[in-house]
Amino acid sequence: MERxxxxxxxxxxxxxxxxxxxxAAGRVKVNGVRVTDLGVRVDPAAHQVAVDDQPVKxxxxxxxxxxxxxxxxxxxxDPDGRPRAIDLLxxxxxxxxxxxxxxxxxxxxxxxxxxxxxxxxxxxxxxxIPKMYFVLVAGKPGPDDLQKLLDGVWLSEGKVKxxxxxxxxxxxxxxxxxxxxxxxxxxxxxxxxxxxxxxVMKLRRVAIGPIKLDKLPKGKARRISETELTDLRKFVATxxxxxxxxRTRATGKKEEK
Numbered sequence: 001m002e003r004x005x006x007x008x009x010x011x012x013x014x015x016x017x018x019x020x021x022x023x024a025a026g027r028v029k030v031n032g033v034r035v036t037d038l039g040v041r042v043d044p045a046a047h048q049v050a051v052d053d054q055p056v057k058x059x060x061x062x063x064x065x066x067x068x069x070x071x072x073x074x075x076x077x078d079p080d081g082r083p084r085a086i087d088l089l090x091x092x093x094x095x096x097x098x099x100x101x102x103x104x105x106x107x108x109x110x111x112x113x114x115x116x117x118x119x120x121x122x123x124x125x126x127x128x129i130p131k132m133y134f135v136l137v138a139g140k141p142g143p144d145d146l147q148k149l150l151d152g153v154w155l156s157e158g159k160v161k162x163x164x165x166x167x168x169x170x171x172x173x174x175x176x177x178x179x180x181x182x183x184x185x186x187x188x189x190x191x192x193x194x195x196x197x198x199x200v201m202k203l204r205r206v207a208i209g210p211i212k213l214d215k216l217p218k219g220k221a222r223r224i225s226e227t228e229l230t231d232l233r234k235f236v237a238t239x240x241x242x243x244x245x246x247r248t249r250a251t252g253k254k255e256e257k
Contacts, residue, residue: 001041004028007049009116011056012095016116027052059094059114063224066110067216074101074110085110089221099123100131100208103187108133108205109213111224118236122208127239128182129209130163135177136202137193140170145196149179153192160188174201209235 008019008028019028026034029050030042042049044058068074072083076097085098089112099111099119113119122129152161160183168176175198179189190200206213210231216222224232 001043004030004035004040004042004049005038006117007042007044007058008051008056010058010061010114011049012059012097012114012116013051013056014097014116015120017120019116022051029053061115062092062094062096062113063115063229064089064092064096064112064221065211065213065216065224066112066221067213067218068102068107068110069218070105070107073104074098085112088219100184100205102203102205103190106203106205107218108203109208109211109216110205111208111211112221118233121236121240122232123184125183126243127236129235129239130180130182130207131184131205131209132207133179133181133189134168134202134204134206135179135189135193135200136171136174137177137198137200138174139198140173140175141167141177141193141196141198145198146177148196149192153195155185155188155191155195157185160185160192162192 004023005016005019008014008022009016013019013022020038022028023038023040024036026036028035030040030047032048049056066085066088068085068088072085072088074085076084076086078084086096089096094114096112096114097119099113099122102108102110111122121127146165146167149162149165152159162179163182164178164180166178168178170176181188189203193200211224211228
């Protein structure tokens with residue numbers, strides 16, 4: 001037996017939190033009976049589960065690395081019929097979704113999976129999973145500009161900063177930078193650099209945690225290896241352990257007072 005939200009997440013419906021909202025909204029049925037109790041447990045072999053009256057079956061968890069080209073959208077549904085990253089995986093039967101979105105004008109590494117638990121851990125900023133980008137910007141950012149990216153730039157959501165920044169090389173009147181982020185705000189790098197007067201010309205993500213883009217051709221996909229998956233889960237487990245340690249220390253200090 002497992003919790004209903006976990007079953008739904010592993011079936012590719014969405015994250016556990018999203019599945020909780022479906023349950024609370026009365027959109028989930030177990031053996032034909034609508035349930036709203038978030039603590040309900042199901043046996044995948046014995047219970048029939050449906051969302052919006054559509055049967056949900058447990059899926060084998062799959063993990064893919066995709067090299068998204070410019071012009072593809074990170075959405076599973078586009079009313080205008082534009083190219084989607086999901087279209088690059090026509091051979092994958094499972095209902096997968098993107099981990100760590102890239103805007104339409106950006107390219108590079110996407111992870112695509114139906115493992116809702118892992119997806120949430122990788123995307124949530126509190127876990128601080130590093131994401132590396134190669135960025136071509138207009139002009140020649142100086143040491144002061146790079147330090148401002150490290151110290152933090154004020155955007156509408158608040159102050160955001162890079163974990164690391166390095167100048168790689170000049171290209172005419174432009175400059176290639178390597179930027180590592182641990183947050184995932186919308187168009188974060190573009191907006192940070194625009195604040196400093198350097199328009200982003202090209203943006204390519206080359207790594208998410210231990211998963212590297214390497215020589216994966218543009219528009220192609222590959223399975224994530226067992227070794228990579230193990231390393232990725234270690235990244236998440238280490239991040240969660242640090243958060244728990246910090247929480248424990250904070251609780252201890254409060255009790256001392």
